[in-house]
Amino acid sequence: GAGVSQSPSNKVTEKGKDVELRCDPISGHTALYWYRQSLGQGLEFLIYFQGNSAPDKSGLPSDRFSAERTGGSVSTLTIQRTQQEDSAVYLCASSARTGLGEQYFGPGTRLTVT
Amino acid sequence: SQQGEEDPQALSIQEGENATMNCSYKTSINNLQWYRQNSGRGLVHLILIRSNEREKHSGRLRVTLDTSKKSSSLLITASRAADTASYFCATGGGNEKLTFGTGTRLTIIP
Numbered sequence: 001g002a003g004v005s006q007s008p009s010n011k012v013t014e015k016g017k018d019v020e021l022r023c024d025p026i027s028g029h030t031a032l033y034w035y036r037q038s039l040g041q042g043l044e045f046l047i048y049f050q051g052n053s054a055p056d057k058s059g060l061p062s063d064r065f066s067a068e069r070t071g072g073s074v075s076t077l078t079i080q081r082t083q084q085e086d087s088a089v090y091l092c093a094s095s096a097r098t099g100l101g102e103q104y105f106g107p108g109t110r111l112t113v114t
Numbered sequence: 115s116q117q118g119e120e121d122p123q124a125l126s127i128q129e130g131e132n133a134t135m136n137c138s139y140k141t142s143i144n145n146l147q148w149y150r151q152n153s154g155r156g157l158v159h160l161i162l163i164r165s166n167e168r169e170k171h172s173g174r175l176r177v178t179l180d181t182s183k184k185s186s187s188l189l190i191t192a193s194r195a196a197d198t199a200s201y202f203c204a205t206g207g208g209n210e211k212l213t214f215g216t217g218t219r220l221t222i223i224p
Contacts, residue, residue, distance in 0.1 A: 004156075033211060043202065043214035056211065091156065093212075100164075101145055101207025105156040 002026070004106035006092050012112045013082055021077045021109045025094030032075050033095075034067060038088035046090075049075065051097075061104060083112045120203060120215040128223050133190045135218040138183075139201030146179055148188050151200045151217075157176055160188075162207070190220075198222045 005024045013019050025032050034046040045059040049069040060066070062084075069075040079086055089110050093103040120137045127133050139146070145164045149157040163170045163179045163186070170177045176189040190197055200219050204212040 024125070035212075039167060042216055044215065045211040048211050089155065093157075095207070100162055101147065101210070102159045102162055103207060105149075105161065107156040 004092055004094055004104055006070055006090075006109050008108035008109060009107065010110045010112075012114060015084060015113055016081055018078065018080045018081055019111065021079075021090050021111070023075045023077070023092030023106060025073065025075070025092070026094065026096075027073075029094035029104070030072070030097045031090055031095045033093045034075070034077050034086045035091045035093065037091060037108075041088075045090075046077070079111075082111075086114045087111055087113045115171045117188065120201075120218050122218060123216065124219040124221070126221040126223060127193060129193055129195055131193055133193050133197070133220055133222075135188045135201050135220070137186045137188070137215050139203070139205050139215070140187075141205070143181070145205075145207060145214070146177075146186050147204045148175075148177060148186075149202045149204060149214075151202065157202065160201075193222045195222050195224050 007022045030051045032049045035043055036046055037043045047060055047067045048056040055079045064080045066079045091105055091108045093105045095103045131140045136193050143165050145162050147162045148160045150160055151157045161172045161175055163177050163178050165181055179186045200217045202217045203215040206212045
């Protein structure tokens with residue numbers, strides 16, 4: 001079956017612009033996660049959605065970052081007024097409620113802020 | 115934040131040899147997972163070991179877990195060029211966020 005998909009695969013934007021990154025999880029997976037991977041910080045958790053519960057936003061680095069998940073499926077991560085330090089690969093993952101904890105990752109979006 | 119450290123940070127071995135990577139973590143866990151990442155993009159789940167397990171096998175992979183030392187190791191036997199990748203341990207999951215180690219960059223020399 002189809003895996004997790006993300007778009008765009010690459011995004012170059014100017015400092016100060018807003019960007020939206022999209023994630024389509026595996027059908028039927030109730031949990032969706034966003035992570036960020038950058039050279040200096042490694043793999044960092046950003047935000048987690050589980051069903052209709054309030055999301056865990058504890059990893060968002062600033063109020064310029066937000067995410068939503070519509071209809072319990074597709075998610076959009078929005079970064080407002082991008083800064084150069086936002087340059088990273090943004091990874092989305094999903095998991096099934098009945099699983100042991102394995103997460104299935106998309107290919108990521110490489111964001112470059114110039 | 116990183117859960118812990120992995121060592122070595124980088125490892126180069128000849129094809130056919132075995133590769134061992136180690137991971138340490140800081141908090142109590144329900145399980146520990148290993149992931150592989152090729153070319154800095156999506157991660158692939160390799161194996162999950164529960165906190166009440168000490169060893170687990172999957173094909174050429176062998177994972178051990180020592181909860182008293184808060185450490186785990188991943189052994190890849192009979193390495194192949196296609197095993198070249200970065201390997202990360204992670205704690206959490208079970209419908210919780212994952213906290214990753216710093217990763218080991220493995221290079222298999224043909």
